[in-house]
Amino acid sequence: MKPLPTLLLSAFLLASCSSAGAITVDDAGEMTGNFSGDVSTVLFIEPSAVKKEFAKFKDTLKAIGRSGKGKRALYEEYVPVIGANGVLGGITELWPKCHSEGHDLGKVIFEKTKDVGVSLRVCRDGCYSGCMHGVLMEAFGGARADVNVDPEQHVDIDLVKSMMDTICKDGTMTAAYSPGDCAHATGHAMMVLADYLVPDAIRYCDGFGDEHMRYYCATGAYMEYVTERDSEDAASGKRALYPCDVGKYPAACARYKMVHVIKRLVQKKSDVAKLLRSCDQLTGKYRTGCYHGAGNGFMSAVYGGALTAMNVCGPATGDERAACIDGLMERMAKYHPDRADDVCDELPLGSADRTMCEAAVGRGMYDMEKDLRLYAL
Structure with missing residues (x-):
């Protein structure tokens, strides 16, 4: 396994200075629950009774910013005032694709309920399950x-x-x-x-x-x-792909790391091929994992039509190509199933690429029968 060459990384950084024809990515969470029934009344406050307080909360949260610190303290202050439902509502109004912004709310909810099941019902699917993630972070804190x-x-x-x-x-x-x-x-x-x-x-x-x-x-x-x-x-x-170029689960790492790498280094379509060549500097399952990550990282660009599946996965062959298609399609199938079918239909009928694409769509996220031989050392 080789680290990314310094000259290649420098070329990426220079390319990222251009804003023309930008390729966009998203880092929304990958989980949604299947909750049904009434909203939990635990930590719930009727919104119509706290309109002024809700507006003040939202203004304060906006001032902190999406990546700012101090959210947990703010949530702790306002859950008793506007309810967990009000706090979650404010977060999602400001950032409809929130995920990590919901972590601290989940922590606060579990801190108050001391019950995983109750906390999950309060969070429901909040912030693409970011709230639920926070519940487990706080719950496992008891294992320190x-x-x-x-x-x-x-x-x-x-x-x-x-x-x-x-x-x-x-x-x-x-x-x-x-x-x-x-x-x-x-x-x-x-x-x-x-x-x-x-x-x-x-x-x-x-x-x-x-x-x-x-x-x-x-x-x-x-x-x-x-x-x-x-x-x-x-x-x-x-290194550009650290820590995904070491360790036993390179694909598990690269599918998230590449989202951030793409944001930094890919601004136009011609940058895509340069980025993919960086995967070829790696060997074995690290290279396979890199292509898997590229597939997931470029999912939004393929969904939106800025790129095709073969723009992203075409340069790869064999296992790398299969892993790339898998990374591209499994999350698209979860959030954009109709578009996922269209992307597969764009591939030649009867081709190995189309077969792999349709199989990935059929598996979706977190399949417990998934063949992990490509993904773990």
């Missing part, structure tokens, strides 16, 4: 080791394993989310527990007994890492 007993250990490993099994089998969780959904959310919590030390978080994820649960947990852990640390890593001069 007592530093007075064991100052070298981040968490109580035995307790983490027990909680993984219990939470992902909770009735409210299983009624609304697939096992893979829960494992992904658990991965977010594991990275927080590990204080963003990647090897530790992946070791915690490996506490799941099933290989698919371990892999999907790793996807959540890496999503959490790159969401919080990508800008810092880029500013400090770390």
Whole structure:
């Protein structure tokens, strides 16, 4: 495995200065639940009774900004005033594609209810399940080791394993989310527990007994890492694909890292091929993972018609091409099923590419029968 060449990275950075014909990406969450029935009355306040307070909350949150600090303290202040429903409503009005903005709300909700099932019903599908992620982050916080007993250990490993099994089998969780959904959310919590030390978080994820649960947990852990640390890593001069060019789950990492890399380095269509050539500097499953990440990272551009599936995955061959198509289509199938069918229909009838495309659409997100041989070392 080779790190990305410095000259190639410099070329990407120069290319990113152009704003003409920009290729857009999105980093909305990858989970939605299947909640039905009435909205929970826990932490609920009738919106019509707190209109002025709601407006003040929204103005304050807007001033903090989407990536600003201090959201948890604000949510703690306003949940008793406008309800968890009001806080979530304010977040989604400001940022309809919110995800990480909902994490702190989920933490506050669990802090107040001390019950995973109740908290999930309060969150429902808020912020593309970002609220639910926050619930699990806070719930797993109880697994931190007592530093007075064991100052070298981040968490109580035995307790983490027990909680993984219990939470992902909770009735409210299983009624609304697939096992893979829960494992992904658990991965977010594991990275927080590990204080963003990647090897530790992946070791915690490996506490799941099933290989698919371990892999999907790793996807959540890496999503959490790159969401919080990508800008810092880029500013400090770390390798363009760090930490996805090391470790045992390169595709789980690259599917999120590439979203950020594309935002920085791809501004026009001609930059796409340059970025894809960076994948070829890697070897084995690291290269496969890179192409898988490129597929997911360019999903919005293909959905919107700025690129075609073959613009993104055509340069790859063999396993890399299959992984790229898989990365491109599985999330599109979840959020844009009609467009996903159209993208597959654009490929030649009877071709291997079309067969792979249709299979990826059929599997969708977090399939528990997915062949992981391409994705894990």
